[in-house]
Amino acid sequence: MSVAKTRKDREKAEREELIITHAGRLLVRDGYQNLNLDALAEAVEYSKGTLYLHFKTKEDLVLAVATRALRERADLFERATRFKGKSRERIRAIGFACCQFALLHRDYFSIEMTLKSVSFWEKASEEQRRQHGVQSGRVFHAVNSIVQEAVLSGDLPKDVKPQDVVLSLISITIGSHIAATQPELQMLCAVENPIVAVRRNQDLIIDGWGWKPLLKDWDYTATDRRIKAEIFPEASWLKSS
Amino acid sequence: MSVAKTRKDREKAEREELIITHAGRLLVRDGYQNLNLDALAEAVEYSKGTLYLHFKTKEDLVLAVATRALRERADLFERATRFKGKSRERIRAIGFACCQFALLHRDYFSIEMTLKSVSFWEKASEEQRRQHGVQSGRVFHAVNSIVQEAVLSGDLPKDVKPQDVVLSLISITIGSHIAATQPELQMLCAVENPIVAVRRNQDLIIDGWGWKPLLKDWDYTATDRRIKAEIFPEASWLKSS
Amino acid sequence: MSVAKTRKDREKAEREELIITHAGRLLVRDGYQNLNLDALAEAVEYSKGTLYLHFKTKEDLVLAVATRALRERADLFERATRFKGKSRERIRAIGFACCQFALLHRDYFSIEMTLKSVSFWEKASEEQRRQHGVQSGRVFHAVNSIVQEAVLSGDLPKDVKPQDVVLSLISITIGSHIAATQPELQMLCAVENPIVAVRRNQDLIIDGWGWKPLLKDWDYTATDRRIKAEIFPEASWLKSS
């Protein structure tokens, strides 16, 4: 029976994955307000009632979509963390992870934005809120650990506060992603490749903090090649970043 | 009659302002999907029918809210543009304008985000779309003109593309604003004052581009005082930025 | 002042005509439920308030449109009544009047049909209801007088009840008009010219009653020419009936 239970559990988890995947797809296509559970039920080929066996409310479901994406981001960040090298090389790996994530979840932000509404969180279940918080923490700590190491090792000035660095990195990444994917701005600023823009901006911030070795003092070509090979072997886009 | 017409027009414009103001408030509180015209009508103490005398659809109304905020931003930017001084001082004034705007429209971004949906723009009227475009352009050109001047004057390296600089400035501002106002990140990164965080990040980017005089080479205290006095005399928050 | 009053009255009547004319046009184009007083006010270039100075309710207005059409029909019928000739020739003139009316008010029926709703009459004013009744009576009596004369003169069998004949004539005319203008039936029954179909059906009914001289016993070509010339000189369509 324990075996049967296990199989049941696995099936349940698989179905949950299926639901989340399709929900994410529809969310990106239609936005939160136009996501409708009838359409989702049809897409996953389960009944609407079954959706409610997995998720207490629509908000719960959407939060699960966001959390899964966030977990993948955390996974990518932690993989980047394990890169062997200077702190600046490792934060660079994090930057690559951001781009990899952005490509996998091109419209993750549009989902994340809907989470900002107060009423949203009120309707989501405690458990989903907790899980989302856990993944947020993993992302933060992945970056923070590298920054702290850089301060300790002297790659960053002793007097910078690690949290400030983390915040600036998060800020430039979020902002670049939003800005570089807005059609209006793509036109005005002649953005050819959003990924390139994001990475350039990250470098600007990192240089801004005086994180050694500065871009002008070091050739990161070899580093990039190693990151590509060792951390993101699956990422075809990194061919010629 | 011309007088009466003028008064009528003024009253109409005033009521439109009133509606937009309240709509903005509710929009920030409840989000786009939860903004309901019954509640708005009650808030402004006019009937629902009257709302529709001013705005063809709900989308039109929301776009008007966004456009008004954007216009204020453009106004602030253009005021900053008129600051007399080095290019770096003037881009600094733009940074101050961002902060001033952020304070006036703390949650403007959450509104702007709802505009991303394709179906949204389809339902908005041509006129409102046009007006929004015009204001977007003003904002861009205010920043762009300063950057171009910096390149011409040699304050920025000759080989940087002005649009890249503009994009990075917009990115860091958007991103910092979002990040620094997220409760979760405020906690993790110990953000005491979001405004300070935004401005620090802007400086990092500007230094990152090598925009002279660099922060370490120049004392901007006097500049800040002048910006405060000459450009934003009304902004109390600038007391001790 | 009496003169001024007269002018005012005339202006009022003229405006009323204008309103009814435009209302009829919109009614035919959009149907009763889609007739909207804003559009009508714009069309007549008077304010909505002015419309209400002339008509108590929307129903009143529509009834006025119907009544005016009915009055025109009655006028045409009474003109036909004055045709000099055999009773069968005169009822033939009525038939021509029907066609003339149908051409002038191609979609009068669609208006008349909306009058059938009980709730409609409840909302119409007493005065308008009365006027509509008066015109109905004129139409009936025009036809009835000819039928009675035919019975008296022996052109119709002595034992037919005039009212039955009148009813059958009204029936075939209404029915033919509806049937011959339905696209579906036009296709199935190969209706080339609705007017011709209506007149043929009228002849069938009249022959059916044995109204002398029967179609096969008399050549009505000359009659038709006279009706055209004497009664409907303005009707271009009668060229080659």
Next chain:
Amino acid sequence: MSVAKTRKDREKAEREELIITHAGRLLVRDGYQNLNLDALAEAVEYSKGTLYLHFKTKEDLVLAVATRALRERADLFERATRFKGKSRERIRAIGFACCQFALLHRDYFSIEMTLKSVSFWEKASEEQRRQHGVQSGRVFHAVNSIVQEAVLSGDLPKDVKPQDVVLSLISITIGSHIAATQPELQMLCAVENPIVAVRRNQDLIIDGWGWKPLLKDWDYTATDRRIKAEIFPEASWLKSS
């Protein structure tokens, strides 16, 4: 499961019938524009949402009402078609079918008239439009087949066009029905029994075409008795037509 499915389907069909029946009743009472789905939902004792599980739009529902009536008419006509006898006897049976239908759906015409609006058909679903077309065709072909047979057999003159005969029959039936049920005309023309009036008018038209044996040449009493007994045994009204 197949059994359960069958039962479900049957229940669904029954509920659909229930909705259509009540909708027809309200439609006749209030007209299309005043039919409101809240009232209908209350009448059928199902929720408004349930109505929408059966019909995509209000227009769809109304069209379904019309189509069901039309189907019944087609059924009656096809039954009449199967009457054994002379062609004139069989077209007479069709006449009886008209009356039987008129009694069952006293106010069908008022519904059918609302279908004339162009905007109506735009909002109805393709499927409902198709079904309505199919039933229209059945009605036409039932009549047309008898007329053609009459021409071939020499009961109608060789030179008449069958479609003209069909059109005249449809016209007199529609028109008589409308005229004979208008209170105003009932009064003016002393209509005691609308059914009798309709049938008399039909005979006039049929005689008008010279369809043999003419009314004066044949006693249809026995035919009527047979039609009553063989085709409409359920129709109590035919007792003494």
Next chain:
DNA sequence: CATGAATGAGCCTTCATTCAT
């Protein structure tokens, strides 16, 4: 008299959620 801004009741339609089977 004429206006047209303001009203607000009313309606169609959607969709998250429930629950009997």
Next chain:
DNA sequence: TATGAATGAAGGCTCATTCAT
């Protein structure tokens, strides 16, 4: 456990009618 029919509250929008100017 899975289903999907049923629900009903909610919301955007219209438009006939009124009334202060």
